Amino acid sequence: MSFLRNFLFRARRRSGSILRDLVPYNEHYRPTHIHVNSQAWADRPESDATYSEIYSGYVSELQVPKEFIVLRPSYYDPMLEQEQVPPVFVLTLPGGRINVDNGNSVAIIAADNGLVGDASLQFSASNYSLAPAATNPVLRQRYFQPPVRVQGTVCSLLSGGGAAMGNCYHWLLDSLPRLHLVQEAGLWNSIDCFLIYSRKHRFAVESLLELGIRDEQILDVQQHSHLQAERLVVTSSVRGGGHHAPLWVSDFMKQAYMPAAAKLTRRYSPFVYISRRDAAFRRVRNEADVEALLAPYGFETYALSELSLLEKAALFAGARVVIGPVGAGLVNILFCAPGTSLIEFLPRNLVVGDYLDLTTRLHMAHYPLISCRDDASGRKASADRQDDLTVDLQALGTALHQALRQPQMQPA
Template sequence: MAIIKKVKSKLSEFAYNNIPRNTSFKPRGYFNDFQSYFDAFPESDLEVKEVYPDLETKLRLSREFYAQFSEFTKYDKAKDVGEEQLELSCTTDYKVAIIPMGRVMTNNMSMVAVISEENYLLADVSLQYHMDRPAFGEDNIVFKRKYFPAPTFINGTVFNMLGGGGTVANIGHWFLDAFARIHLLKKAGLLEEVDYFLVPNFDYSYHRESFALLGIPGEKIISANEIQHFQAERLISSTHPRGVRSYLVPHWLIHFYKEAFIPKFDEEKQFPARVYISRRDSKLRGISNEEELISFLESKGFVTYEMSKLTLIDKFNLIHQADEIVAMSGAGLIGMLTGKIGAKFLELFPRGFVHSLYYNIAVFQEMDYDYLICESAHKSENMKAAQLEDIKVDIGEVKAIVEKWTSEKEY
């Protein structure tokens, strides 16, 4: 089945790039900001609601930690703030646009083109992923396309939640880059006006559970997994939750999940204070000596969990209740969004894939963070290769950190 999907995807991509069809749907041009659009179309009925104007997200970290980062994760500006510290920052102008007769075209991977009634791409609420740099309107690959299937028309108001390929089948990207857009929608006062939610995928249980937690029924969901060109009577689209090619997680995103999910926790359900999150349920980034690691951790009172075996709400509740967490870096750690003040977290990295994501989430919640960089067979040169790296954990180093936690508690 997976092979058939890949073949279909390759054939579709070939057609899009080589066989002219319905070329009138190709955007005439682009606007990198809404002011330029309104200058060109002053009579337009398109509306823009400011949500967090020019919001700056900042993250301080040690030079030592930053020096370990993989080059392909260094998205954000870094500046000196002392001999031992750097500050990463990103400024994002968060907006929500209401676009009459707006269109969305996507490959559900690297490109989401949001197109106005006048047939211009609106870069502020579109997406184009570029491996090496920020991408803007002129970079959107919709302009390279020759084949345009006729759009599926949707009566009513549709909220676009598409966030690129990671959001299709990765729970971390789903909550960071797709589902978080609902907060921007609510903040703009538009949630109750939405008839349908356009999502990258609706195949996994966490997709369905996340909407159910907000009281949004499945009948309101439209998946872009099959149909990739839409036009809505009224299209609503937002700025990307993490801005243009930023690794940083803004404060509002963390607050959104804490406010949305913590009240839904089952107060009767008790999880252990010491938790180890295993990746035995994943084909990517395993630990070659995990049995030895688990044996040590269990001797110290840690209980092992595989996140895929928990319901969505329990993934978050588990982390929320934990006082001490040991885990390898990965999407299963998205439950960190509901961590608690003072909890201790040890993140295990492959040497080839070190980044700020969960450090960012942890320190914004006043958690105590430690990291350990583990050896792997080779250092990856890109993110795709890094996602495949198995590691070997130095048990002695883990022991030292866990014993440090114990001594701090006793003190």
């Protein structure tokens, strides 16, 4: 049934996309040109836009083990060992619009009907990487609902891409940290509303309420897929359009949530096993055996859907070793202290370097355990991304002994 529901959802989304490109309606809302560079646009007197650079560009380095190159999914770009990270900025657009009719893009449109290229987001359908602004679907869209007009200043927290629309990984890593940039730009107190993907995402609403944002200030795309604000505040991509995460993301998350998390009375084991028993896929088939192996070392099992944001922050902040299958919930390693070890279970069909990158930035030890192919995988049409896995217990034991011997690491 879940496969059928997913198929019907994709079919409806695909048909809606086709109709948007074919049926003419309010075509004057389609951008007529592209502002390639936000700073250059803000420097033009007629724009009335303001641009604040928060962090300078730099070259990011990452050591990528061979298996992450050889075994990566064919539809993913290789994890780069060197990545040029562009400057990180905040842009205010009087009369700016935001259009998110297409699930794989975010279109930021200035008052002169120009697409703001380096503030918008569009992804390649073939490899999930950022595509040039000229490929943004809004430029070929023909059907537009009139924008919902919102008084005051609206801050967009949208991070783009289909996965970002309902995934706590992208929310904690790519969306929520934009608030830090807004703070650094001195605009926090001027924001009247914050735009997110869906108010049904408890983790998103909860995280904003914890920061003192009121419920009535939270708008979502479900009611505002095309929005025009009196003033629209947007930021550049947190990861600069690539895969390397900046260290300031973790610093912000800890500063924002750890003071409240530290006041919780519940105490957690420093040896943490994250179960996906609460998930529909990518579960551990031999989980009972895994838990039996880990129990003598003091490991306790946690299903993250059962914990609040602050509880997850406290759990990961106090962890010495974290073990679990790849999934969105592991993004909570953002709260881990330097020196924490992550043992990550990876299905053979989904060898991705997301947490390899994060553990590097956070000065954590990373032990990837890549499962072998098995017959159960071949029976699933979506085995690449929704594959359950079987853990090699001998390999787990070896990785665990290495993690327990891991000396405390210090930031470089």
